Amino acid sequence: GAGVSQTPSNKVTEKGKYVELRCDPISGHTALYWYRQSLGQGPEFLIYFQGTGAADDSGLPNDRFFAVRPEGSVSTLKIQRTERGDSAVYLCASSLFSGGGNTGELFFGEGSRLTVL
Amino acid sequence: QQQVKQSPQSLIVQKGGISIINCAYENTAFDYFPWYQQFPGKGPALLIAIRPDVSEKKEGRFTISFNKSAKQFSLHIMDSQPGDSATYFCAASPYNQGGKLIFGQGTELSVKP
Numbered sequence: 001g002a003g004v005s006q007t008p009s010n011k012v013t014e015k016g017k018y019v020e021l022r023c024d025p026i027s028g029h030t031a032l033y034w035y036r037q038s039l040g041q042g043p044e045f046l047i048y049f050q051g052t053g054a055a056d057d058s059g060l061p062n063d064r065f066f067a068v069r070p071e072g073s074v075s076t077l078k079i080q081r082t083e084r085g086d087s088a089v090y091l092c093a094s095s096l097f098s099g100g101g102n103t104g105e106l107f108f109g110e111g112s113r114l115t116v117l
Numbered sequence: 118q119q120q121v122k123q124s125p126q127s128l129i130v131q132k133g134g135i136s137i138i139n140c141a142y143e144n145t146a147f148d149y150f151p152w153y154q155q156f157p158g159k160g161p162a163l164l165i166a167i168r169p170d171v172s173e174k175k176e177g178r179f180t181i182s183f184n185k186s187a188k189q190f191s192l193h194i195m196d197s198q199p200g201d202s203a204t205y206f207c208a209a210s211p212y213n214q215g216g217k218l219i220f221g222q223g224t225e226l227s228v229k230p
Contacts, residue, residue: 004160033216042123042206042220043161056217091160095216105151106216108160 002026006092012115013082021077021112023092032075033106034067035091038079043091049075082116089113121209123221130228134186136194138224140207142186151218152181155204164205165172166191197228 005024013019025032031050035043045059049069057067064082069075079086090113093106123140130136140150151166155169167181167190174181176183194201202224208218 031216040223042208043218044220045217048217054148056214066211093160093216105163105166106218110158110160 003098004092004094004107006090006109006112008112009110009113010113010115012105014117015082015084017082017116019082019114020093021079021090023075023077023093023109025073025075025094026107029094029107030072031095032069033093033095034075034077034095035108037054037089037091037111039088045075046090070114079114084116087114087116093100100112119220121207121219122181123207123224125224128216128227130197132197132199132228133230134197136192136197136201136228138192138205138207138225138226139189140191140209140221141187141189142209142213142219142221144209144219145188146211147219148179149210150183150190151208152179153208153220154205155206161206164209187213194205194226197226199228200229202226202228 007022027075033048034046037043047057047067052072064080066078089111091111093108095106121142152164153161154164155161160203165176165179167183169185172183178195186198206223207221210218
């Protein structure tokens with residue numbers, strides 16, 4: 001498909017478990033973002049990649065959260081020792097380029113809904 | 118200072134009416150102000166965006182009005198249709214960080230036929 005693809009669409013896990021959420025951005029998009037959306041709220045920025053490197057991870061809530069983008073395309077958000085408060089929809093977005101001249105237009109995926117029991 | 122405050126939380130409009138959603142911000146470093154539309158179970162999609170060098174931008178039935186001195190901006194949806202029923206988010210980002218958006222809390226719009 002031409003859009004941002006996220007898997008799994010739904011993930012139910014138990015408190016304390018480890019989860020991985022995958023994002024496949026639009027082909028050719030160099031910038032990739034992760035956001036978290038809690039029920040009834042707007043998305044909150046987590047981390048931004050330009051190419052393979054994390055350019056800004058200031059939104060990650062704590063060190064249980066980590067994200068990688070080893071080849072500059074697909075990204076994985078990793079959550080260790082999950083807590084009930086981690087339950088949310090995790091959104092991935094990509095944009096054509098970043099830095100100077102960034103249009104700011106993000107293309108979002110449909111999200112991965114994480115439920116921690 | 119990083120917040121973007123959005124109102125109302127919910128809005129009901131008759132078909133053909135005008136829907137108006139307002140946002141206010143504090144950070145004067147913000148220079149990009151998009152509006153996103155989100156349907157249930159879907160990711161947000163960019164609707165329209167404005168930069169502070171203009172006071173108004175119109176695209177079809179959607180208009181952004183921007184008041185830099187008041188640090189406020191609003192979305193107007195003219196001739197509202199039932200298909201416009203969705204949640205709308207305003208957002209803002211600092212200069213040169215267009216993808217690092219600060220979102221408002223959202224407005225759930227319902228357009229009644």
